[in-house]
Amino acid sequence: MSALGILTNANLNGGQKLAVKYFTVAIALFGAQVLFGLLAGIQYLNPDFLFGILDFSVNRMLHINAMVVWLLFGFIGSVYWLLEDESGVPVAGLALGNLIFWIFTLAVVVVVLVYLLVQVGPGELKSIWLINEGREYIEAPRWADIGIVVCVLAFFYNVAATFMKGKFTGIAGVLVLDLIALAGLYLAGMYYTPNISMDQHWWWWVIHLWVEATWEVLVGCLMAYGLIKTMGVRRKIVETWLYIEVALMFGSGILGLGHHYFWIGTPEYWFTIGGFFSALEPIPLVAMVVHAVFDAGHHKLKSTNNPALAWIIAQAFGNFFGAGVWGFMHTLPQINLYTHGTQWTASHGHLAFFGAYATMVIAFLYIALQKWRGGVYMSSNLAGAWKWKWAIFLLHLGMIAMVMGLLIAGYEQSQIERAIEGSTWMGYFTAQAHPWFVQGMFWRQIGGWVFAAGFVLLAWDLMTIGKRETRPALVHSEAEGT
Amino acid sequence: MAQEIWWASPSFWRKSAIWVTGLSFVILIFLTFDTVKQITAGSPRVPAYSVINKRIDYVFNTERNFQVPVIGQDEPLFGKMLTEEEAEALVSHGKLTTQAKNCMNCHTLLGNGSYYAPDLTKSWLDPSWGSKEAREQGMVDFLMNPQDRLHNALGRKMPNLGITEDEAKATVAFLKWMSSIDTNGFPANFKPIDQADAPVAAAPATAEPAPEVSAAPAQQ
Numbered sequence: 001m002s003a004l005g006i007l008t009n010a011n012l013n014g015g016q017k018l019a020v021k022y023f024t025v026a027i028a029l030f031g032a033q034v035l036f037g038l039l040a041g042i043q044y045l046n047p048d049f050l051f052g053i054l055d056f057s058v059n060r061m062l063h064i065n066a067m068v069v070w071l072l073f074g075f076i077g078s079v080y081w082l083l084e085d086e087s088g089v090p091v092a093g094l095a096l097g098n099l100i101f102w103i104f105t106l107a108v109v110v111v112v113l114v115y116l117l118v119q120v121g122p123g124e125l126k127s128i129w130l131i132n133e134g135r136e137y138i139e140a141p142r143w144a145d146i147g148i149v150v151c152v153l154a155f156f157y158n159v160a161a162t163f164m165k166g167k168f169t170g171i172a173g174v175l176v177l178d179l180i181a182l183a184g185l186y187l188a189g190m191y192y193t194p195n196i197s198m199d200q201h202w203w204w205w206v207i208h209l210w211v212e213a214t215w216e217v218l219v220g221c222l223m224a225y226g227l228i229k230t231m232g233v234r235r236k237i238v239e240t241w242l243y244i245e246v247a248l249m250f251g252s253g254i255l256g257l258g259h260h261y262f263w264i265g266t267p268e269y270w271f272t273i274g275g276f277f278s279a280l281e282p283i284p285l286v287a288m289v290v291h292a293v294f295d296a297g298h299h300k301l302k303s304t305n306n307p308a309l310a311w312i313i314a315q316a317f318g319n320f321f322g323a324g325v326w327g328f329m330h331t332l333p334q335i336n337l338y339t340h341g342t343q344w345t346a347s348h349g350h351l352a353f354f355g356a357y358a359t360m361v362i363a364f365l366y367i368a369l370q371k372w373r374g375g376v377y378m379s380s381n382l383a384g385a386w387k388w389k390w391a392i393f394l395l396h397l398g399m400i401a402m403v404m405g406l407l408i409a410g411y412e413q414s415q416i417e418r419a420i421e422g423s424t425w426m427g428y429f430t431a432q433a434h435p436w437f438v439q440g441m442f443w444r445q446i447g448g449w450v451f452a453a454g455f456v457l458l459a460w461d462l463m464t465i466g467k468r469e470t471r472p473a474l475v476h477s478e479a480e481g482t
Numbered sequence: 483m484a485q486e487i488w489w490a491s492p493s494f495w496r497k498s499a500i501w502v503t504g505l506s507f508v509i510l511i512f513l514t515f516d517t518v519k520q521i522t523a524g525s526p527r528v529p530a531y532s533v534i535n536k537r538i539d540y541v542f543n544t545e546r547n548f549q550v551p552v553i554g555q556d557e558p559l560f561g562k563m564l565t566e567e568e569a570e571a572l573v574s575h576g577k578l579t580t581q582a583k584n585c586m587n588c589h590t591l592l593g594n595g596s597y598y599a600p601d602l603t604k605s606w607l608d609p610s611w612g613s614k615e616a617r618e619q620g621m622v623d624f625l626m627n628p629q630d631r632l633h634n635a636l637g638r639k640m641p642n643l644g645i646t647e648d649e650a651k652a653t654v655a656f657l658k659w660m661s662s663i664d665t666n667g668f669p670a671n672f673k674p675i676d677q678a679d680a681p682v683a684a685a686p687a688t689a690e691p692a693p694e695v696s697a698a699p700a701q702q
Binding site: 040043044047048051052055056057058060061119120121122123124125127128131132133134135136139170173174192194195196197198199200201203236239240243244246247250251254255257261262263264265266267268269270271273337338340341342343345346413418419420421422423424425426428429432433 | 490502503513521522528582586591596597600605635656668
């Protein structure tokens with residue numbers, strides 16, 4: 001280890017050197033997500049803004065695709081971060097991992113440039129292969145889909161082979177099985193059919209079973225490792241909780257898929273199955289809150305890395321409110337008939353993706369930076385701590401403002417457009433012009449600017465935290481268990 | 483050390499996680515087989531593509547207590563009866579056009595997508611197209627040149643996406659077919675365009691430009 005406070009790769013093991021590359025791209029793409037979100041938000045208030053140059057559809061596609069990719073990069077980075085530490089051996093195929101990183105990053109750059117410069121193509125299969133698949137969240141053209149599967153398989157090999165070589169812990173077991181599902185499910189989205197019902201049926205296998213099942217279990221693994229690292233929680237406790245979470249998460253989430261099968265042509269029995277199981281989906285999220293808060297309280301909030309712990313706690317609550325409460329509010333078919341496809345969904349999407357996933361990746365960025373700077377002190381009375389505190393505050397304030405603005409717009413839309421006007425085009429525009437909707441979108445935009453300020457502060461803090469710190473990181477006395 | 487209680491032991495929860503996951507997945511697979519059968523084109527819930535040769539309406543069904551698509555008399559799209567293969571090719575071209583033009587990042591289809599523009603699930607039946615006679619050509623004209631047609635008080639417009647006439651017609655075919663899908667009453671309380679008094683098998687509208695007023699869904 002080199003001197004404290006100096007950012008150098010000499011402080012990292014092989015997997016971690018690769019992890020910080022993923023983290024660097026992740027934070028840049030997070031910035032892109034914020035930028036294109038701001039542009040799309042402005043277009044709600046001023047439709048002529050960039051009309052015909054960067055239309056809403058392009059900005060919105062970049063906004064959600066940047067999100068998916070930065071979170072994936074963040075997850076992959078986080079797993080590489082813990083891989084050698086957890087398994088006790090070097091990464092099995094580090095050279096392959098590095099090669100895949102560069103291929104993946106280059107592919108992302110090409111896809112983004114095509115989105116920006118080509119935007120749309122003729123109504124032929126070649127457009128889907130080369131430009132844009134036109135399916136929400138998985139717009140990436142088919143060549144990139146194949147690339148993503150290859151990258152994820154190489155990543156899976158590295159994770160599985162490393163754990164096979166070294167210690168196969170409980171976290172490792174869950175992680176390996178989860179990654180198989182993650183890679184396999186993506187294949188369900190890689191085909192073309194003229195039948196939109198069939199299309200959306202399989203599309204939800206990717207979107208739902210990623211976001212509401214495999215990603216949740218992945219962050220469960222990350223939280224388990226994060227709690228061991230930041231507070232020295234006993235492994236047996238976090239792993240038992242992890243199994244409970246997996247049982248509850250998959251037990252509710254797999255058949256909870258049915259809440260997307262109410263209105264796309266699928267049979268009526270999904271009302272009962274989807275309604276029932278999706279109503280159970282908040283339960284594992286409650287378990288995660290109890291777990292994190294109990295552990296934090298048990299350790300009297302004394303951690304070796306305060307910013308990381310703050311973001312882990314933010315994750316527990318953000319996941320519960322964003323995915324759990326906001327999801328439950330409109331998941332039963334009796335209300336979903338009116339809320340489906342309104343800003344209500346956007347409100348839920350914003351809080352859930354931020355609360356459940358962005359928070360956990362940010363926690364890992366702080367865990368990584370601590371070691372990257374030579375195991376520097378990051379507990380209380382840290383110099384310049386105002387930056388991470390204000391960043392977490394502004395990001396949450398901006399997010400809550402966005403979520404509430406979108407929710408009010410969604411309430412109004414589901415009442416006026418859906419319930420009263422019956423979803424005709426006239427009904428749609430009547431609702432869009434209503435002052436409650438317009439005010440909601442205005443406050444959403446204000447929230448967006450506050451969030452952007454929080455992002456800038458976060459990026460600044462990540463670049464500087466621990467820079468002039470000379471104290472070493474605390475060692476938790478309970479690391480070996482009490 | 484105290485005896486470990488079974489419900490707090492990692493091995494109990496590990497086994498539970500495996501069993502619960504496995505069981506849920508097996509149930510999902512069984513349901514998927516049935517669902518896929520029920521949503522294959524040509525089934526009662528998702529009609530064959532040649533349904534675009536027929537009149538499609540959206541009528542309240544007292545037994546199910548919501549609106550359902552009703553397939554009526556012959557009413558060929560653009561005045562031309564198509565075989566099943568021709569209809570599938572046309573609808574497929576339309577579907578590809580909606581994907582290549584990224585429609586879903588402004589509109590919703592079956593309620594999924596983005597919320598910047600109206601839902602397209604029943605757009606074929608939308609009263610804003612004016613009359614049933616003007617609808618087909620009106621939709622084609624709108625798709626090809628939407629950028630100058632202000633159709634709401636917000637100033638929100640659809641950009642010109644370079645949609646050709648063939649693509650526009652195919653898109654209309656796709657939208658007509660989509661309106662025939664049984665969506666369990668979504669959207670609720672929809673007020674469809676009046677098709678009741680239209681003449682059977684109306685003359686082809688392709689050669690006649692529709693009046694400007696019907697060329698875009700007019701709100702004001």
